[in-house]
Amino acid sequence: MSPVLDIRGLRVALRDGTRLVDDVSLHVDAGEIVGLVGESGSGKSMTAYAALGLFPTPHARIAGGEIRLDGTDLASLTPAAWRAVRGARIGMVFQDPSSFLDPLLPVGRQIAEAFYAHGQGREAPARVSALLEQVELPASAAARYPHELSGGQKQRVLIAAALAMRPALLIADEPTTALDVSVQAGILDLLKRLRADLGLAVLLITHDLGVIAQTCSRVYVMYAGQIVESAPTAALFRAPRHPYTLGLLASLLSPAVRQEALFSIPGTVPPARAMPDGCRFHPRCPLSLPDPCAARPPPLRAHGPGEDRCWRADEAATAWA
Amino acid sequence: MRAAALGWFVLRRLLHAVPLLFCVVVLNYALIASTPGDPVTVLVGDFPAPAEYKTQVRHDYGLDQPIPVQVARYVTRVLHGDLGYSFANRQPVLSLIAGRLAATLELTATALGFSSLLGIALGVLSARRPDGVLDRAVRGLATAGYALPEFWVGQMLILVFAIWLGWLPSQGAHAIRGVAPGWAGIADGVRHLILPALALSLRYLALIARITRGAMLEVLGADFILAARARGASERAVLIGHALRNAAAPVITVIGFNLGFILAGSALIETVFGWPGIGRLLFDSIGSRDYPTMMGILLVVSATVVAANLATDILHRMLDPRVG
Numbered sequence: 107m108s109p110v111l112d113i114r115g116l117r118v119a120l121r122d123g124t125r126l127v128d129d130v131s132l133h134v135d136a137g138e139i140v141g142l143v144g145e146s147g148s149g150k151s152m153t154a155y156a157a158l159g160l161f162p163t164p165h166a167r168i169a170g171g172e173i174r175l176d177g178t179d180l181a182s183l184t185p186a187a188w189r190a191v192r193g194a195r196i197g198m199v200f201q202d203p204s205s206f207l208d209p210l211l212p213v214g215r216q217i218a219e220a221f222y223a224h225g226q227g228r229e230a231p232a233r234v235s236a237l238l239e240q241v242e243l244p245a246s247a248a249a250r251y252p253h254e255l256s257g258g259q260k261q262r263v264l265i266a267a268a269l270a271m272r273p274a275l276l277i278a279d280e281p282t283t284a285l286d287v288s289v290q291a292g293i294l295d296l297l298k299r300l301r302a303d304l305g306l307a308v309l310l311i312t313h314d315l316g317v318i319a320q321t322c323s324r325v326y327v328m329y330a331g332q333i334v335e336s337a338p339t340a341a342l343f344r345a346p347r348h349p350y351t352l353g354l355l356a357s358l359l360s361p362a363v364r365q366e367a368l369f370s371i372p373g374t375v376p377p378a379r380a381m382p383d384g385c386r387f388h389p390r391c392p393l394s395l396p397d398p399c400a401a402r403p404p405p406l407r408a409h410g411p412g413e414d415r416c417w418r419a420d421e422a423a424t425a426w427a
Numbered sequence: 428m429r430a431a432a433l434g435w436f437v438l439r440r441l442l443h444a445v446p447l448l449f450c451v452v453v454l455n456y457a458l459i460a461s462t463p464g465d466p467v468t469v470l471v472g473d474f475p476a477p478a479e480y481k482t483q484v485r486h487d488y489g490l491d492q493p494i495p496v497q498v499a500r501y502v503t504r505v506l507h508g509d510l511g512y513s514f515a516n517r518q519p520v521l522s523l524i525a526g527r528l529a530a531t532l533e534l535t536a537t538a539l540g541f542s543s544l545l546g547i548a549l550g551v552l553s554a555r556r557p558d559g560v561l562d563r564a565v566r567g568l569a570t571a572g573y574a575l576p577e578f579w580v581g582q583m584l585i586l587v588f589a590i591w592l593g594w595l596p597s598q599g600a601h602a603i604r605g606v607a608p609g610w611a612g613i614a615d616g617v618r619h620l621i622l623p624a625l626a627l628s629l630r631y632l633a634l635i636a637r638i639t640r641g642a643m644l645e646v647l648g649a650d651f652i653l654a655a656r657a658r659g660a661s662e663r664a665v666l667i668g669h670a671l672r673n674a675a676a677p678v679i680t681v682i683g684f685n686l687g688f689i690l691a692g693s694a695l696i697e698t699v700f701g702w703p704g705i706g707r708l709l710f711d712s713i714g715s716r717d718y719p720t721m722m723g724i725l726l727v728v729s730a731t732v733v734a735a736n737l738a739t740d741i742l743h744r745m746l747d748p749r750v751g
Contacts, residue, residue, distance in 0.1 A: 160656050193659030200657075205650040208669050210747060216655075223659040251748040267658060 144328035197268030203260035214248025337412030511719030531704030550639020572633030581626035642674035683739030
């Protein structure tokens, strides 16, 4: 079966040439929730926005690669044709439901917006109640304004709006980050149920490996604009092969278990304008060597069902085991 | 529920307006009464009238009373719908103003409507592509429109369009021969309206375009705009349905706030264009120390400003569910 979303060699750059996303390839199949994990600034959200052909900053643009949705390369579409895809075949859920809902419009209108945008306005009133029911909200919620709803309810509204046109792909950008812990589990359960009921392909972007563990079948780990490791979720948690993944996993462990010297990640993600030579992670990596790590950029190599981008992946895997 | 709340709000604000207007009347009277100059001079003329005659006139008009008593008398008369008697025009002020108000409303409403609609449109288009060709043009126009004094613009418009090109009339609200019946009369009225309305609009057009542009740019950077685009909303739906709606609050405030200035500005424009409105009447009444007329006009203008502020607040509440 061909994947619903198939991104190949995607590059996103600012107008001055700074690369925010560099040669990213990933795919999401129907009925599958795939995680894209990384620190802020790793380029994971930019990858997601690229699939919509929209960027939160006007200076970013797609500089290369293919974004195939059910086989069609979106990157080659005209702006009008890409708009016809947004909200119809790809739905997007955002991080902070409070700021991503228009404060002056009843939420029902915002759920119905996709119908009007894609020429199905006449069906909107009937479909909005069904959509609200699907995300476990009462039909009366349609007349409410965003400020009258809780954070979790607002996120459900955004999910309903994203699902309005029955898209094949749902992109969820940190959908639980702005919510209370008690509400997060409900939203993740909802995403899992929708995947099963509707056969949705879901790309879940998060910095939280705990969220990945609860929901995703496969994971891509991004660092400094690149995929550094990918694997089925169970394999990634059991046998990580990239030192960066090790660090992320170690941060979930209790301090007593953590072997500080090896598994903590000092420093921060390098800025996109000043990428280090060689492996982009080597300045922060406890396993790095002057050669090859600091000298040559490592290629992304297949390993079992996954891939990793590390000269010393075998040593890293051994160290974790 | 919201309709009832809005009703109470309007009632409360109307009750607030009563003491406000009362203060305006008292202040106007006190200010004018304390200016130098004797209205009796206007009435009896400049020639040396006998002192007894002047005293008699002062007594007839109650001008020999202390100012607080005069104010109290004036307020009582205003409450009875009597704005006093114009010495200069030998006519009750109320009928004097009533006869001129329609012409002023025609001029100011046209100017306000034109500058609001075009200003909002230019602001929206300008914000669509910041630093684009249209945006630069609008910004240049806005700076010029705001910097040029309106009476000078009026005179230039007369020079170019009435005198050099001869396309449009320069004076009055209709042809001197009289008002023609039917469509011809309306067309004639419109031809007379264009230049003064344009001169009066320019400043507010510039202001409204700038405010709209700024508010739109701010809203267009908001997350919910990105969310609407992610749903496939068209550029038009994003600009009008989301951005303009959210940008409307400051624009409405500026329009409401400037209504008073447009009325004040119409005094100059009506004078330049010989427009038979209350603005020109105010100008003339200042020249002739016609105090009752001045105060009557100031009262009407104040009431209009209070009403405009109220309308602004009501619009705000209708647009934004979070207010009130």
